[in-house]
Amino acid sequence: MTIPANARGYFELLSGLAIGRNGAATMTTSHEGRRGRRGSRRQPLWPLYLILFMLLLSAVVLAFATGRYSVPPLMTLRILLHPIIGGEADWTATVETVVWEIRLPRIAGALLVGASLAAAGATYQCIFRNPLISPAILGASQGAAFGASLALLLRLSWSGVMGMAMASGILATSATALIGRHLGSGSMITLVLAGLVVAAVFNGLVAVVQYIADPLDVLPSITFWLMGSLNRIGNDDLGIIGVPMALMFAQLYAFRWHINVLGADNDAARALGVNAPLVSGVAIAGATVLTALAVSVSGIVGWVGLIVPHIARFLVGPNFNRLLPISALTGGLFLLAMDTLARSMATQELPLGVVTSLVGAPFFAIVLGRARRQWF
Amino acid sequence: MAALVASDVSFTHAGNVAPTLRGISIRAEAGGVLCLLGPNGSGKTTLLRCLVGLQGGGAGIEIDGRPLPSFGDGERARRIAYVPQHGAAVFPYTLADIAVLGRTPHLGSFTVPSPDDWRIALESLDRLGIGHLANHPFNLSSGGERQLALIARAIAQDAATIVLDEPTASLDFANQTRILDIIAGLATQGRTVVFSTHDPDHALAAATQAVLLKHGLVLAQGDVGHVVNDVTLSALYDVPVRLVSVGGGDDGFGPMTVCFPVRRNSRLGKSRILREN
Numbered sequence: 001m002t003i004p005a006n007a008r009g010y011f012e013l014l015s016g017l018a019i020g021r022n023g024a025a026t027m028t029t030s031h032e033g034r035r036g037r038r039g040s041r042r043q044p045l046w047p048l049y050l051i052l053f054m055l056l057l058s059a060v061v062l063a064f065a066t067g068r069y070s071v072p073p074l075m076t077l078r079i080l081l082h083p084i085i086g087g088e089a090d091w092t093a094t095v096e097t098v099v100w101e102i103r104l105p106r107i108a109g110a111l112l113v114g115a116s117l118a119a120a121g122a123t124y125q126c127i128f129r130n131p132l133i134s135p136a137i138l139g140a141s142q143g144a145a146f147g148a149s150l151a152l153l154l155r156l157s158w159s160g161v162m163g164m165a166m167a168s169g170i171l172a173t174s175a176t177a178l179i180g181r182h183l184g185s186g187s188m189i190t191l192v193l194a195g196l197v198v199a200a201v202f203n204g205l206v207a208v209v210q211y212i213a214d215p216l217d218v219l220p221s222i223t224f225w226l227m228g229s230l231n232r233i234g235n236d237d238l239g240i241i242g243v244p245m246a247l248m249f250a251q252l253y254a255f256r257w258h259i260n261v262l263g264a265d266n267d268a269a270r271a272l273g274v275n276a277p278l279v280s281g282v283a284i285a286g287a288t289v290l291t292a293l294a295v296s297v298s299g300i301v302g303w304v305g306l307i308v309p310h311i312a313r314f315l316v317g318p319n320f321n322r323l324l325p326i327s328a329l330t331g332g333l334f335l336l337a338m339d340t341l342a343r344s345m346a347t348q349e350l351p352l353g354v355v356t357s358l359v360g361a362p363f364f365a366i367v368l369g370r371a372r373r374q375w376f
Numbered sequence: 377m378a379a380l381v382a383s384d385v386s387f388t389h390a391g392n393v394a395p396t397l398r399g400i401s402i403r404a405e406a407g408g409v410l411c412l413l414g415p416n417g418s419g420k421t422t423l424l425r426c427l428v429g430l431q432g433g434g435a436g437i438e439i440d441g442r443p444l445p446s447f448g449d450g451e452r453a454r455r456i457a458y459v460p461q462h463g464a465a466v467f468p469y470t471l472a473d474i475a476v477l478g479r480t481p482h483l484g485s486f487t488v489p490s491p492d493d494w495r496i497a498l499e500s501l502d503r504l505g506i507g508h509l510a511n512h513p514f515n516l517s518s519g520g521e522r523q524l525a526l527i528a529r530a531i532a533q534d535a536a537t538i539v540l541d542e543p544t545a546s547l548d549f550a551n552q553t554r555i556l557d558i559i560a561g562l563a564t565q566g567r568t569v570v571f572s573t574h575d576p577d578h579a580l581a582a583a584t585q586a587v588l589l590k591h592g593l594v595l596a597q598g599d600v601g602h603v604v605n606d607v608t609l610s611a612l613y614d615v616p617v618r619l620v621s622v623g624g625g626d627d628g629f630g631p632m633t634v635c636f637p638v639r640r641n642s643r644l645g646k647s648r649i650l651r652e653n
Contacts (some may be wrong), residue, residue, distance in 0.1 A: 254486045273453030273481030277514035
C-alpha cells in the first residue's frame with residue numbers, strides 16, 4: 001500500500017469514529033461501528049495469526065503436561081524429537097508410551113476435530129446465511145452418528161465406518177436443506193426447525209441401532225463414542241482422517257471467495273458471475289464430509305461448530321476468505337483447551353461433549369443477546 | 377446498435393398457472409437509458425431478472441448481438457450487471473465488502489480481490505458519495521446508503537450494461553434525485569442503463585426510451601417523449617393522468633415535464649365545486 005492510501009485509511013478511520021459518535025442514534029451504535037472496522041481489509045492479519053499460533057503452542061504444551069503421569073515439557077519435546085535427532089533415551093518405556101501413544105494422538109485429534117467442526121460450521125452459516133446453525137443443528141452430526149453406529153453394528157472396517165458416516169451425514173444435510181426450502185425461507189428459524197426434525201429422526205435411528213446392538217460388545221463402544229470423546233483416537237486413525245480432512249479444507253479454501261459471494265448476496269450471486277448451485281454443492285459437501293470425519297472419530301461433540309464461527313467473525317469480520325482459516329485455527333485451539341479441561345477438572349475424566357456444552361451454551365446465549373433480535 | 381435485446385420472452389413462475397410475462401420483445405439502445413414502467417404485478421422485476429439471466433435461463437435474450445446462454449458465468453457478468461431492489465446481508469458486511477463483490481467476475485480462479493480490486497471498489501463508493509461509509513455495516517445502513525452501495529457494486533463490476541430494479545423505491549426526495557443523476561451519468565459514460573420505477577416522472581427526467589408493461593404485455597415502447605403521455609399513462613395505471621410542462625425558472629433550470637394523477641374526489645376539486653355553486 002502506498003502512503004497516501006494509508007493516510008486515507010486513517011482519515012476514514014477518524015471520520016468513521018466521528019460518525020459512530022454523532023450518528024449513533026440514527027445510523028448505528030458505536031459498538032457496531034467498531035465491529036465494522038474490525039472486519040476491515042486494511043487491518044493486517046499477521047498479528048492475529050501470531051497470537052493464535054502462540055496460544056495454540058501453549059495449549060499443546062499444557063495438554064502434553066496434563067495427566068496422571070507428569071512429563072516435563074522439555075522431556076516431552078525430547079521424546080517427540082527422538083526419532084529425528086536421536087540422542088540418549090533417559091526415560092522409561094511407560095513415559096514414552098504415554099507421550100507417543102496416548103497424548104500425541106489425543107492432542108492432534110482435538111486439533112483436527114475442532115478445526116473440522118469449526119470450518120464446517122463457518123461454511124454452513126455462510127452458505128445458508130444463517131448464524132443460528134451448525135453441523136449438530138442441521139442434523140449432519142446425528143446423520144453421521146447413525147451411519148457410523150450402523151457400521152459399528154455391522155462390524156465394518158474403519159473405512160466402512162467413515163464411508164457410512166459420510167453417506168448418512170450427506171443424506172441428513174440434504175433432508176434438512178430440502179425441508180427448509182419447502183417450509184420457505186421467510187425466517188432463519190425454519191432451517192433450525194428442519195434440522196430439529198432431521199436430528200430427531202436420526203437420533204431415533206441411533207437408538208434403534210443401540211437397541212439391537214450386542215450389549216456385551218458393540219453397545220458399550222457405541223454408547224461411549226456417542227457421548228463425544230477423543231480418547232479412542234490412535235495414531236493410525238489420525239492418518240486415515242487427516243488426509244481427507246486436508247483435501248476438504250483445500251476444497252473449501254479454493255472456493256472461499258465464491259462461497260463468500262453467496263453468503264453476502266445469494267440472490268444476485270449469479271449476476272456476479274458465480275455458479276451458485278455448483279458453489280453451494282461444493283461447500284455443503286465439503287462441510288458435511290468434514291463433519292462426518294470428525295464424528296466418526298469423536299462422536300457428537302456439540303457447540304464447537306456453532307460458537308467458534310461467531311468468535312472468528314468477531315475477530316476478522318464476515319468475509320469467508322478470512323473467516324475459514326481463522327475458524328479452523330480457533331476451533332482447534334478451542335477443542336484442545338476443552339479437552340484438556342475435561343481431562344483435568346475432576347479426578348475422573350469428563351466426557352468432552354459435556355464440557356463443550358457447559359461452556360458453549362452460555363456463550364451462545366451471549367451471542368444471541370448481542371444480535372438483539374435481528375436474526376429472528 | 378442495440379446493447380440488449382429480448383425477443384418473445386415469456387415466463388411463468390413455478391406454481392403459477394398464469395404466465396407473468398407473455399411474449400415480451402424489447403430492445404435497449406447502446407448508451408441509452410431504458411425505463412420500465414408498469415403497475416404493481418405487471419412483471420417488471422421478472423422481466424429485469426430475465427434480462428440478466430437470473431430467471432428463465434437467458435432464453436430469448438441477446439447481449440451485444442450474442443445469445444445470453446452462450447456466455448460463461450464470468451463473461452456474462454463482465455457484460456451485464458444487476459442491481460437488486462433490496463440487498464439483504466445477514467452478517468455485518470461493510471459497504472466496501474459489498475462493493476468489492478462486483479470485482480468477482482474479474483478475478484482469476486480460486487483467488488480473492490487484490491488491493492487493486494479493493495481500490496476500484498472504494499473509488500466506486502467515492503463516486504456515489506458514500507466513500508466515508510466504506511467501513512459501515514451494510515445491514516445497519518439506511519435504505520439510501522444500501523441502494524448506493526449496490527450501485528457502487530455494479531459500477532465496480534465494470535459492465536457495459538447495468539440493470540437496476542426500482543433503484544428509487546423507498547428513498548427520500550433528495551436520494552431519488554441523486555439516483556436519477558447517477559443513472560444519467562452512467563449513460564453519459566457510454567453505458568447502457570435499464571431501470572424500472574413506479575414514478576413516470578423518473579422516466580421523463582432520466583430515460584431516453586420507455587417500455588410500458590401491463591399484465592405481462594408491452595403496452596407501448598419507444599422514445600420517452602413519444603411514449604410517455606396522458607393517454608398511455610392513463611391506460612397503464614387505469615387512472616386519469618395529466619402531463620404538465622413547467623417552464624424554466626429563475627433558478628437557472630430549464631423547462632421540464634411532470635405528470636400527476638387526477639383525483640376526482642380530491643378536496644381541492646370539491647371546494648372549487650362548492651364555490652362555483
